[in-house]
Amino acid sequence: MNTFPKDFLWGASTSAYQVEGAWNEDGKEPSVQDVRPPVPGTTDFKVASDHYHHMKEDVQLFKELGLKAYRFSIAWTRVLPNGKLNPAGLQFYQELIDELLANGIEPIPTVFHFDLPASLQAQGGWSNRKTIDAFVEYCQVLFDNFGDRINYWQTINEQNMLVFAGAAIGGEQADWKDVFQGNHHMLVAQAKVMKLYHEGHYPGKIGPAPNIACVYPKTEAPEDMLAAEYMSAIRNWLFLDAAVFGTYNTMAWHILETLHAAPEVTEEDREIMLAGTADFIAFNYYNSMTVSGANTKGGGAKDQQSGFSLPGFFQMEQNEQLQTTAFSKWAIDPVGLRTTAHQIYSRYRLPLLITENGLGQEDILTEDGQVHDDYRIDYLNDHIQQVYLAIQDGVELFGYCPWSALDLISTHEGYKKRYGFIYVNRDDFDLKDLKRYKKDSFYWYQKVIQDNGLA
Numbered sequence: 001m002n003t004f005p006k007d008f009l010w011g012a013s014t015s016a017y018q019v020e021g022a023w024n025e026d027g028k029e030p031s032v033q034d035v036r037p038p039v040p041g042t043t044d045f046k047v048a049s050d051h052y053h054h055m056k057e058d059v060q061l062f063k064e065l066g067l068k069a070y071r072f073s074i075a076w077t078r079v080l081p082n083g084k085l086n087p088a089g090l091q092f093y094q095e096l097i098d099e100l101l102a103n104g105i106e107p108i109p110t111v112f113h114f115d116l117p118a119s120l121q122a123q124g125g126w127s128n129r130k131t132i133d134a135f136v137e138y139c140q141v142l143f144d145n146f147g148d149r150i151n152y153w154q155t156i157n158e159q160n161m162l163v164f165a166g167a168a169i170g171g172e173q174a175d176w177k178d179v180f181q182g183n184h185h186m187l188v189a190q191a192k193v194m195k196l197y198h199e200g201h202y203p204g205k206i207g208p209a210p211n212i213a214c215v216y217p218k219t220e221a222p223e224d225m226l227a228a229e230y231m232s233a234i235r236n237w238l239f240l241d242a243a244v245f246g247t248y249n250t251m252a253w254h255i256l257e258t259l260h261a262a263p264e265v266t267e268e269d270r271e272i273m274l275a276g277t278a279d280f281i282a283f284n285y286y287n288s289m290t291v292s293g294a295n296t297k298g299g300g301a302k303d304q305q306s307g308f309s310l311p312g313f314f315q316m317e318q319n320e321q322l323q324t325t326a327f328s329k330w331a332i333d334p335v336g337l338r339t340t341a342h343q344i345y346s347r348y349r350l351p352l353l354i355t356e357n358g359l360g361q362e363d364i365l366t367e368d369g370q371v372h373d374d375y376r377i378d379y380l381n382d383h384i385q386q387v388y389l390a391i392q393d394g395v396e397l398f399g400y401c402p403w404s405a406l407d408l409i410s411t412h413e414g415y416k417k418r419y420g421f422i423y424v425n426r427d428d429f430d431l432k433d434l435k436r437y438k439k440d441s442f443y444w445y446q447k448v449i450q451d452n453g454l455a
């Protein structure tokens with residue numbers, strides 16, 4: 001029996017635009033996700049899993065599953081549509097938080113998960129400095145309204161993937177200079193918000209939620225090791241060094257200068273970044289990366305997890321040791337999760353929370369309402385095993401929130417790519433009855449939580 005620490009937060013995750021639906025109800029403004037054309041062969045995010053109208057029923061299912069925590073995101077566009085406070089939007093999250101607490105589930109909100117208000121995007125989005133102030137104002141509203149009941153806040157979901165895979169997840173493809181100026185504004189906005197939170201003396205903790213993946217050298221060649229270091233610097237440590245140390249990672253900065261993409265950083269920005277730092281680190285992990293250092297031709301990211309190359313620094317490679325997922329051909333690497341946790345913890349010595357990890361696959365609902373997703377159970381089992389071992393190794397890791405609590409719309413592959421413990425009866429082009437069914441993985445995870453570990 002692999003028993004976990006007593007108060008370990010067994011959780012599950014979702015994000016607002018992927019699960020809620022009700023994209024234009026009760027005063028909500030469209031986000032960049034609502035206005036983007038659907039990826040060919042998929043549908044849009046407008047109904048999603050209709051969680052907005054099934055919230056109480058879904059929380060009851062989370063309770064039955066035994067969740068100790070639920071990680072969700074708050075839609076900026078509900079709370080401050082076109083910059084104006086919307087009580088109806090706040091009310092939804094008020095009720096969700098109350099409902100979770102009443103059922104013994106720790107609410108873990110992410111403030112911003114890929115769904116920038118469309119009105120801000122029309123003014124340049126993150127490349128416009130004014131978006132910093134809009135973000136700070138939005139977060140102050142959240143702290144004022146929910147600050148007394150939230151123990152763990154996450155600022156920005158996968159800021160690094162917004163930068164490297166922006167086009168796949170609803171952003172706009174811009175040149176590197178623009179992308180990294182926008183990235184810098186996000187870092188300053190995040191630091192301002194963390195400072196604001198600390199100065200408000202709220203009872204909880206706040207931190208970032210990037211996608212972090214260990215990077216393997218393709219061979220034992222020293223150039224490959226150096227390439228792996230470069231990729232880690234620009235993909236991982238740039239984001240965490242900024243959030244935890246309040247400074248830019250030096251290797252990452254060198255890459256940015258070489259690409260003519262170093263942002264303009266004012267003296268005031270520097271001070272803000274140093275003054276607003278994280279209390280804990282939430283991170284998402286789906287797979288590891290592998291790179292080589294020779295013949296670095298370049299090549300952009302096709303989605304959040306598949307890696308990318310930078311000429312002169314590193315070339316993404318296939319890892320022949322690892323199997324890949326059926327859907328997107330992402331490497332399956334549970335040991336890589338343990339290595340990633342080691343790397344983060346030894347660099348930053350802050351408590352860690354895993355906020356995403358999971359397997360997207362097509363599921364089949366049988367005529368008698370069952371879903372036999374043993375592939376998902378295997379995937380999660382192997383990763384949980386490594387989480388256990390990471391804790392044994394001394395990593396301070398206090399929770400695991402796999403993606404996703406219930407089926408939802410994939411970032412770029414529609415509804416058929418499912419992740420949930422709970423099946424939602426709809427497909428890409430037919431909304432059906434949106435009825436909820438418990439998958440085999442639901443019963444399996446329920447037992448893991450009951451036993452506080454793997455048998």
Ligand code: BGP
Binds near residue numbers: 410
């Ligand atoms: C992460 C995102 C999630 C989620 C997940 C799975 O990068 O934070 O929002 O979508 O990836 O990816 P996908 O939906 O593309 O399969």
